[in-house]
Amino acid sequence: xxxDGRPNWDxxxxxxxxxxxxAVGLGNVWRFPYLCQLHGGGGFLIPYLIMLLLEGLPLFYxxxxxxxxxxxxxxxxxxxxxxxxxxxxxxxxxxxxxxxLYYNVINxxxxxxxxxxxxxxxxxxxxxINSNRTGPTEECEVATPTQYFFYRETLNISSSIEExxxxxxxxxxxxxxxxxxxxxxxxxxxxSTGKVVYFTATFPYLVLFIYLIRGVTLHGAINGLxxxxxxxxxxxxxxxxxxxxxxxxxxxLGLGFGSLIAFASYNQHNNNFQNQAIVVSLINSGTSxxxxxxxFAIYGFKATLNYENCLDRMRLLLLNTFDLAxxxxxxxxxxxxxxxxxxxxxxxxAQIADKVREGECNLEKELDTAVEGTGLAFIVYSExxxxxxxxxxxxxxxxxxxxxxxxxxxLGNVTAIITPLRDFKIMSRMSNELxxxxxxxxxxxxxxxxxxxxxxYWFTIxxxxxxxxxxxxxxxxxxxxxxxxxxxxxxxxxxEDMLGHRPNWYWKIxxxxxxxxxxxxxxxxxxxNYIQGGTPTYQAWNKELVTVTEYPVFGQVFIVLLLVSxxxxxxxxxxxxxxxxxxxRAYEKQV
Amino acid sequence: xxxxxLLLLSLSLSVAEGLCKPGVGEAYKVRFSIKTALGDxxxxxxxxxxxLFRAALAFAMRxxxxxxxxxxxxxxxxxxxxxxxxxxxxxxxxxMDLVDKGTVEMAIKKSRNxxxxxxxxxxxxxxxxxIYPTLAAPVSPDTPPWLIVFGVVMGAVSVGxxxxxxxxxxxxKLKKNMDADDEDSxxxxxxxxxxxxxxxxxxxxxxxxxxxxxxx
Numbered sequence: 166x167x168x169d170g171r172p173n174w175d176x177x178x179x180x181x182x183x184x185x186x187x188a189v190g191l192g193n194v195w196r197f198p199y200l201c202q203l204h205g206g207g208g209f210l211i212p213y214l215i216m217l218l219l220e221g222l223p224l225f226y227x228x229x230x231x232x233x234x235x236x237x238x239x240x241x242x243x244x245x246x247x248x249x250x251x252x253x254x255x256x257x258x259x260x261x262x263x264x265x266l267y268y269n270v271i272n273x274x275x276x277x278x279x280x281x282x283x284x285x286x287x288x289x290x291x292x293x294i295n296s297n298r299t300g301p302t303e304e305c306e307v308a309t310p311t312q313y314f315f316y317r318e319t320l321n322i323s324s325s326i327e328e329x330x331x332x333x334x335x336x337x338x339x340x341x342x343x344x345x346x347x348x349x350x351x352x353x354x355x356x357s358t359g360k361v362v363y364f365t366a367t368f369p370y371l372v373l374f375i376y377l378i379r380g381v382t383l384h385g386a387i388n389g390l391x392x393x394x395x396x397x398x399x400x401x402x403x404x405x406x407x408x409x410x411x412x413x414x415x416x417x418l419g420l421g422f423g424s425l426i427a428f429a430s431y432n433q434h435n436n437n438f439q440n441q442a443i444v445v446s447l448i449n450s451g452t453s454x455x456x457x458x459x460x461f462a463i464y465g466f467k468a469t470l471n472y473e474n475c476l477d478r479m480r481l482l483l484l485n486t487f488d489l490a491x492x493x494x495x496x497x498x499x500x501x502x503x504x505x506x507x508x509x510x511x512x513x514x515a516q517i518a519d520k521v522r523e524g525e526c527n528l529e530k531e532l533d534t535a536v537e538g539t540g541l542a543f544i545v546y547s548e549x550x551x552x553x554x555x556x557x558x559x560x561x562x563x564x565x566x567x568x569x570x571x572x573x574x575x576l577g578n579v580t581a582i583i584t585p586l587r588d589f590k591i592m593s594r595m596s597n598e599l600x601x602x603x604x605x606x607x608x609x610x611x612x613x614x615x616x617x618x619x620x621x622y623w624f625t626i627x628x629x630x631x632x633x634x635x636x637x638x639x640x641x642x643x644x645x646x647x648x649x650x651x652x653x654x655x656x657x658x659x660x661e662d663m664l665g666h667r668p669n670w671y672w673k674i675x676x677x678x679x680x681x682x683x684x685x686x687x688x689x690x691x692x693x694n695y696i697q698g699g700t701p702t703y704q705a706w707n708k709e710l711v712t713v714t715e716y717p718v719f720g721q722v723f724i725v726l727l728l729v730s731x732x733x734x735x736x737x738x739x740x741x742x743x744x745x746x747x748x749x750r751a752y753e754k755q756v
Numbered sequence: 757x758x759x760x761x762l763l764l765l766s767l768s769l770s771v772a773e774g775l776c777k778p779g780v781g782e783a784y785k786v787r788f789s790i791k792t793a794l795g796d797x798x799x800x801x802x803x804x805x806x807x808l809f810r811a812a813l814a815f816a817m818r819x820x821x822x823x824x825x826x827x828x829x830x831x832x833x834x835x836x837x838x839x840x841x842x843x844x845x846x847x848x849x850x851x852m853d854l855v856d857k858g859t860v861e862m863a864i865k866k867s868r869n870x871x872x873x874x875x876x877x878x879x880x881x882x883x884x885x886x887i888y889p890t891l892a893a894p895v896s897p898d899t900p901p902w903l904i905v906f907g908v909v910m911g912a913v914s915v916g917x918x919x920x921x922x923x924x925x926x927x928x929k930l931k932k933n934m935d936a937d938d939e940d941s942x943x944x945x946x947x948x949x950x951x952x953x954x955x956x957x958x959x960x961x962x963x964x965x966x967x968x969x970x971x972x
Binding site: 280294 | 787790837841888892894901902909910914917920
C-alpha cells in the first residue's frame with residue numbers, strides 16, 4: 166500500500182495483463198474479421214496499422230499517463246486537470262454504466278450456449294420436430310437450425326421492438342450467474358482482479374491456438390485463407406476502409422471509458438507505462454489478426470461445406486428427375502451434366518429449371534457472406550462447430566473462450582464505474598464489498614430488461630448507440646484538454662517525473678495535432694452519417710425472415726436520450742463548477 | 757384345357773400390366789439409393805431384390821389388414837429405371853381390384869422400419885414418393901442437462917463469494933482474540949512504552965498533505 170492508502174497491483178505484470186484482458190475482447194473476434202472481409206482482405210491491415218500509429222498508441226499512452234499521475238478514477242483525475250472538466254469523467258462513468266448493462270448479456274448468452282454443449286446432439290445441430298412428427302417445425306425449416314436455436318430458443322425473440330413478452334427464465338438465470346462471477350472477480354478490488362487476469366488474459370490465446378490448428382486442418386479451410394490473404398488493393402481507395410480502421414482501433418482499445426485511467430491509478434508512481442502501452446496495443450492488434458486467421462479458416466470450411474451440400478442437392482435433383490443410375494453423376498461432374506441434360510432433354514429440364522436457378526452453387530458467394538457481431542459468434546461459428554468431428558469438445562472450448570474474453574472486458578468496465586465513485590468521500594464510508602455488490606445488483610436488475618422477448622432489439626440500440634458517438638466526443642475533449650488546456654509542457658513534466666525522461670516528438674505531435682484532427686474527422690463523419698441515414702432502422706426477426714424495420718418514436722427518443730445523457734455531462738458539470746466558483750468568490754468577497 | 761388356362765394367365769398378366777400406370781390412379785413411386793447408403797457394400801439391384809421388395813410389401817399389407825392373404829403376385833411393379841426407381845400398384849388377393857392409395861400408405865407407414873431393415877436402408881435412402889416418414893419422438897429428459905451444469909457452476913461461484921466475504925471477518929475475529937491476549941499480558945507487566953507516550957502529543961496539521969487535490 167502506498168502512503169495515501171490506495172491499493173496497488175501486486176506486480177507490473179498484473180497491470181499489463183489486466184489491460185490486455187480488458188482490451189482484448191469480443192470485438193477482436195467478431196468485428197475485425199468482418200472488417201477485413203468487407204475491405205479487401207489482407208489489404209485492410211495497411212489502414213489498420215497506420216491508424217494504430219496515428220491514434221491508437223498515443224491515446225492509450227495518454228490515458229495511462231493520466232491515471233498513473235493523478236492516482237484517481239476518471240472523475241477525480243479530470244477534476245484535477247481542471248475543475249471544469251470533471252464532467253468528462255462523469256460522462257465516462259455514465260457510458261461505462263450503459264456498457265456494463267448490455268455487455269454482460271453477451272456473457273449470459275455464452276453461458277447458455279456453453280451449458281447446452283453438454284449434450285450428445287448439440288441442440289443447434291438439428292431442428293426440433295413438429296407436433297405431427299412429420300418433419301421439422303415450420304419456423305426452423307425456413308431458417309437454419311442454428312438461427313432457429315439463437316432467435317427462438319435462446320432469445321425467444323418477438324417480431325418487433327414494440328411487442329413485449331415476459332422474461333426468458335433461462336437467460337435471466339445465466340445473467341445472474343454472469344453478474345455473480347463478475348462480483349466474485351472484483352469483490353476485493355485490485356487484489357482479486359489482479360489474480361484473475363492471469364487466467365482471463367492468457368487462456369483465450371491457448372484456445373485460439375488450438376482452434377488455429379483445428380481450423381487450418383479442416384476441409385476447405387484453405388479457400389477461406391486464400392480469400393483473406395489475397396488483398397484487394399482497390400478497396401484502399403474507399404474512404405470507408407480508413408474510417409472503419411480508425412473506429413475499430415479506437416473502440417478495440419477501450420479508450421474513453423475510464424477503465425484505463427482506473428487501472429493505471431493503482432500503479433506505482435514510477436511504473437514504466439510507456440513500454441507497457443506499446444506492448445498492450447501491439448498485443449491487441451496482433452490478437453485481432455490472429456483471430457481473423459482462425460475465423461477465415463472456419464469461414465472457408467463452412468463455405469466449402471455449404472457449396473458441396475449445394476452440389477449434392479443439385480446432383481440428387483438431376484438423378485431423381487432423369488432417373489439416371491446413382492453413380493452416373495459425381496460431385497465434380499454436376500455442372501457439366503446440368504449442361505448436357507439441358508441440351509438433350511429441354512422440356513423435361515424446363516420443369517426443374519427454376520429449382521436449378523434458385524439453388525445455384527457458387528463458392529465465391531458463400532465466402533462473400535460477411536457477418537459480424539453476435540451473428541458471427543453465435544450463428545456462423547456454431548454452424549461450423551456442429552460439422553466438426555467431436556463437436557461437443559469444440560463447442561465447449563469455443564464458448565469458454567468467448568466467456569473469458571467477455572469477462573476480462575467486464576472487469577475493466579466495472580472497475581471504471583467503481584474506482585471513480587469510490588474516490589468520493591461519501592462513498593468511501595461504505596465498505597468495498599458492499600459498494601461493489603450494490604453496483605452489480607443495480608446493473609443486474611436493469612439488465613434483466615434485455616432478457617425479455619424484445620430484449621435483443623433494445624440490446625441492439627445499446628450496442629449501436631450507447632458507446633459509440635459519446636466515446637468519440639469524450640476522447641476528443643480529453644486529448645484537446647490535455648494538449649491545450651493542461652498544456653503539453655506540463656504533461657511532459659509530469660511524465661518525466663514518473664518515467665525519468667520526456668516523451669519524444671512522435672508522441673507530442675500525435676497528441677497535439679494528428680489525433681485531435683483524426684477524431685474531429687471521425688466525429689463529423691458520424692454526424693453526417695446519422696443525418697443522412699434518415700430514420701434509424703433495425704433488423705426484426707419476423708418468423709424467420711429478417712426484415713429491416715424503422716424504430717418507433719419511443720425508440721428514436723430513447724436513442725437520443727442515450728446520446729444526450731452522457732454527452733451533456735461535460736457542459737453541465739462545467740456550468741456547475743463555474744456557478745460554484747462564482748458563489749465561492751462572492752462569499753469570499755463578503756468575508 | 758391347358759390352352760384355356762394359358763390364355764387366362766396371359767390375359768390376367770396383361771391386365772395387371774395395364775393396371776400399373778406411372779403417375780395415375782393408385783400407383784406409388786418408390787426410389788432406392790443403395791450406393792448412397794452402403795457405399796462399397798452396396799448390393800446390385802436385380803430380379804431377386806425386386807422379389808424381396810414385393811414380398812416385403814405383401815407382408816406389410818397382410819400385417820395392416822390383419823390376415824388378408826396378400827401374396828407376391830399382388831404387387832405389380834412397372835417402369836423400372838436405372839436410378840432404381842419404379843412404380844407399383846397393389847391388388848386384392850385373388851381379384852384384380854386395386855387397393856386404394858390410402859390403405860397402401862397406412863400399411864407402408866406401419867411397417868416402414870421392417871421394409872427398411874429388409875434392404876439395409878433408411879427412411880432417406882428408401883423413399884416412397886408422397887409418404888412422409890414419421891420421425892422418432894424427441895427424447896426429453898426430466899431435468900434439462902444445461903440446468904445441471906448451471907447448478908454446479910452457480911453453486912461453486914456462490915461458495916467462492918461467501919468464502920471471500922467471510923474470510924476477512926474470521927481473520928479479524930482471530931486477530932482481535934490474539935490482541936486481547938497481548939493487551940492482558942502488557943497490563944500485567946505494567947510497562948508504558950514510548951509509543952504510548954507519543955500518542956499524547958499535539959497533532960500539527962501544517963505538514964499534512966490532505967488537500968493536494970481539489971475537493972469534489
